[in-house]
Amino acid sequence: SNSSGNNLNNFPPGPPGLPIVGNLFLFATSSRHTVLRQYGVKFGGIFSTITGTQRVVWVTSYKLFREAMIDRTWGFAGRPDSIFFKDQSTINHPGIIASGVEESSKAVRKFALITLRSLGFGKRCMQDCILQEAENVITEFREKKGEPFNPRNVVALATANVIASITLGKTFKYGDEGMIVVTEKINLGIKQILIAARDKTFPFMKYLPNSGRTIMAEIFYSIKGFLNKIIDDHRTTHVPNEPRDFIDAWLDQNSQVDKTADSIYSSERLPNVLIDLFAGGFETTATTFQWLFAMMLHYPEVQKKIHEELDRVVGASAEVTLDQREALVYTEAVILETLRVYPLIPFAVPHQATEDTMLGGYVIPKGTQVMMHLYSVHHDPELWEDVEDFKPERFIKDGKIVVPEYFVPFGAGRRSCIGEQLARKELFLVFANVLSNFKLELPSGAQLPSLELMQAVVLYPKPFDIVAKSRK
Numbered sequence: 001s002n003s004s005g006n007n008l009n010n011f012p013p014g015p016p017g018l019p020i021v022g023n024l025f026l027f028a029t030s031s032r033h034t035v036l037r038q039y040g041v042k043f044g045g046i047f048s049t050i051t052g053t054q055r056v057v058w059v060t061s062y063k064l065f066r067e068a069m070i071d072r073t074w075g076f077a078g079r080p081d082s083i084f085f086k087d088q089s090t091i092n093h094p095g096i097i098a099s100g101v102e103e104s105s106k107a108v109r110k111f112a113l114i115t116l117r118s119l120g121f122g123k124r125c126m127q128d129c130i131l132q133e134a135e136n137v138i139t140e141f142r143e144k145k146g147e148p149f150n151p152r153n154v155v156a157l158a159t160a161n162v163i164a165s166i167t168l169g170k171t172f173k174y175g176d177e178g179m180i181v182v183t184e185k186i187n188l189g190i191k192q193i194l195i196a197a198r199d200k201t202f203p204f205m206k207y208l209p210n211s212g213r214t215i216m217a218e219i220f221y222s223i224k225g226f227l228n229k230i231i232d233d234h235r236t237t238h239v240p241n242e243p244r245d246f247i248d249a250w251l252d253q254n255s256q257v258d259k260t261a262d263s264i265y266s267s268e269r270l271p272n273v274l275i276d277l278f279a280g281g282f283e284t285t286a287t288t289f290q291w292l293f294a295m296m297l298h299y300p301e302v303q304k305k306i307h308e309e310l311d312r313v314v315g316a317s318a319e320v321t322l323d324q325r326e327a328l329v330y331t332e333a334v335i336l337e338t339l340r341v342y343p344l345i346p347f348a349v350p351h352q353a354t355e356d357t358m359l360g361g362y363v364i365p366k367g368t369q370v371m372m373h374l375y376s377v378h379h380d381p382e383l384w385e386d387v388e389d390f391k392p393e394r395f396i397k398d399g400k401i402v403v404p405e406y407f408v409p410f411g412a413g414r415r416s417c418i419g420e421q422l423a424r425k426e427l428f429l430v431f432a433n434v435l436s437n438f439k440l441e442l443p444s445g446a447q448l449p450s451l452e453l454m455q456a457v458v459l460y461p462k463p464f465d466i467v468a469k470s471r472k
């Protein structure tokens with residue numbers, strides 16, 4: 001097989017580009033998701049762009065997304081080196097998000113998936129951790145006493161704490177060193193990714209001082225220092241085979257399952273895996289809450305229906321738990337519809353062809369970066385009726401939730417999100433309990449939250465304030 005990456009005889013065509021900057025202009029526009037979708041329609045669900053020296057293939061139709069992620073199994077399960085910041089540690093001991101398809105990486109991903117699931121049923125039950133954080137959110141909202149506030153920081157802390165309790169066995173308060181590390185530093189790192197990767201896209205840039213790389217190196221150093229202290233504490237308090245959290249589970253796996261000197265469950269790898277759990281799970285979930293709140297302000301009739309359902313199923317005073325999830329059909333449908341309209345990682349995490357692989361009749365050479373434009377799939381008028389409307393009912397059939405296979409906010413296949421179950425439980429428990437306690441309103445005189453999509457790896461809304469009126 002041709003692995004040189006130069007086999008362009010049967011490569012997907014694309015819009016014409018300008019020299020050097022190529023199709024970079026495409027991504028400068030704030031409506032870039034609409035632009036990408038339109039190119040997808042024009043070129044039949046797959047096209048290519050050029051930025052600097054890099055050719056990128058874009059998949060926009062569900063049919064080809066499915067072919068790439070499901071039918072081709074490992075064919076597109078790689079990750080391009082260029083877009084991630086890598087130092088010696090992440091190259092030799094990769095975490096999860098940027099790792100390739102070596103057996104060790106597959107094993108670590110599988111271990112993380114199984115461990116997240118089993119911790120959910122264990123002593124430190126996932127539901128208890130989440131309900132504790134929902135309680136904190138409600139307390140914070142109540143303390144605003146009906147004054148306008150930006151809900152972002154409150155839900156961000158709650159979301160970070162859910163992951164912190166499952167992985168590190170502890171939670172944080174505002175201003176804690178830990179809170180700053182897990183929310184601000186890891187986030188700053190995500191934002192620096194693109195800057196740090198510049199010199200791969202434009203090779204001449206490696207001769208310029210690259211502040212992105214320096215900042216990333218510093219960020220990683222301080223995050224790891226912090227995590228290693230927590231890991232050391234675990235080593236002294238850890239009881240074998242009674243994992244309290246993800247770190248304990250890792251230590252068990254290292255000492256009992258894999259005794260080899262170069263264990264894949266090594267101390268060097270653990271902080272990199274933990275960082276990826278925060279990087280994958282924090283901003284995504286926190287931002288979904290912001291979109292949910294924005295929807296409540298935009299569609300008061302939707303909020304009214306949720307309140308009616310909560311009052312009918314749960315009653316006025318009780319706490320909402322997972323036992324009621326199946327009965328709270330409309331509330332669940334609102335969460336699904338929000339994720340449809342605002343898929344938080346609109347082009348998933350970049351993929352890479354692991355070998356020359358067929359897709360849509362084209363040959364995608366080994367090493368090519370391939371992007372799955374989830375946003376296009378979720379906004380395809382041939383799949384979704386009244387595609388531009390916010391319509392939770394589309395997920396309800398005969399009084400039950402029905403999720404079509406082309407609903408893919410978590411991706412699909414070998415590299416799909418490992419936090420989906422956790423995220424969906426968290427979104428449900430926190431959102432339902434907040435709405436059970438409050439009616440969310442627009443501050444008087446304020447404009448409705450903007451629904452414009454900010455330009456970033458994650459789909460952020462512009463900041464907005466809400467008023468939380470107590471219902472109890």
Ligand code: HEM
Pocket residue numbers: 096097098099109163276277278280281282284285288343344345348349350372409410411412414415416417418419420422423
């Ligand atoms: C609303 C919440 C979330 C959304 C929308 C979301 C979405 C996604 C998407 C689209 C991907 C990339 C799939 C691909 O590359 O094709 C992904 C990967 C990932 N997510 Fe999530 N995610 C969410 C929450 C979480 C949570 C709570 C965690 C962890 C506890 C998590 C951990 C990860 C990890 C580790 C990966 C990388 C998997 C891999 O590379 O093999 N995510 N997520």
